[in-house]
Amino acid sequence: MNVELLAHTQISKSIEDRLIENAEKLDSVVGFGTITYGQIVALAAIRQCYSYKTALEVLDTEFVKYFGDKGKEGKRLFNQIVKSGHTSTLEHISFTFAVEGVSRSLLAQLTRHRVGFSYSVQSQRYVQFGSESRSGGFDYVVPENFKKDEKLHQYFTECMEDVQCEYDNFLRLGVPQEDCRALLPNAAATNLVLTVNLRALLDFYRKRKPGKGAQHEITVLAEKLKKVVVEVEPWTAEFFEME
Template sequence: MNVTLLAHTQLAIDMKNKIESENDFMSPDFDINTGDLIDEGVTDGQVVALAAIRQCYSRKTAIEVLETESEKYFGERGKEGERLFKQIVSSGHTSTLEHITFTFAVENVSRALLAQLTRHRHISFSVQSQRYVKLSSDSRSGGFDYVVPKTVIGSDKLESIHFGTQELFDEAMKSIQGYYNHLIKLGIPQEDARAVLPNAAATNLVMTLNLRTALEFYAKRKPGNGAQNEITQLAEAIKNEITAVETWTVKFFE
């Protein structure tokens, strides 16, 4: 599995320039002697969150909020922004965090994981198609890849006199590949031949979700919470990618 952050919420250039010209809290702060990063500065996501949250409780417009209240919440006079975000999450008013989005490229995950993802809401998918991508051994794909479950890898349990569990699993995948190849040679369309492909068949996708969905997804699929190993890996990778660019969210995933 490989998970890469492709894009995330950024302020419009004009708005970013305006806020940065009037405030210095968005600029990273470095140690003048060592050059080490001391403070990463306020992120675009935090600014968007402030606009959305305060819009719900203020007579001002979102633009007026950013123009007049940014210093109060993000400036040197306190950590009002941190308090505000903590209050929003603890009170359950997390619809205001839906305006912060993240887009990921997810590679080499099973169709079983894809089925589990569809049980969550507010996630957008663009998935590699088994209808249009030919998966026969003699095609450019070289056949279908597959994901071996953690419990199968390296198991010493003998399922037969000849095979360990992983060998048995691999043989099953080879057999399915053979049936798929034969159906294609018989002229069966790819969209119908794919019916024999297993849940283990690997796929790639682009997925977009907002911060509220990411927090809910992680709470349900994080390691140690009873979820299947593969999807816990995805949950952890998504969390790590998000917290790397929006560091203020770390405590909310925890």
């Protein structure tokens, strides 16, 4: 399994220039220091709900208040919002990932998370998985319990090879690949582009992280998504651990 960040929330150039101009008292420069784009969007959304000002006026007049002094007031505000459950304000922060080499079993579990998630999945109808096709055949994900026993692992591998052989045979008989895909197992690997907002991702993580009874493969995905998000938006790290 591989997870790469394709894109995430970014403020416009005009807003960035505006903030830099108004932020001479800050130790950090927007986009290059410790203040992230996600934090700026979160501030605008949160304060818009509680202020008579417009979002732009909030950024003009309250940016230094919340992000000056090492961002103490900003941290307090974000903690208060998450603890109070007013996390709709975090839906404005989104992330797009390239997810590679996950099983169709995982995909079935993942797509149960619908609100705040968007999926574009590699098609088994339009992509041919014959041994002689450009794909070179279908890849598959071995469940953890099969890996623990050498004989079971070998038997599982042989089963996958048999499926590939029959898939190839049906293709040679002229069966359309959209029908041949009926042979492919839940273990068959797939790739997808996933976009999710921060609120939905936090909810997903709480339900799918290790120790919550989820299947191993999706707990690995949950940890990888969290790791990538925390790398670009470090202030979110503690919210992943909140129940």
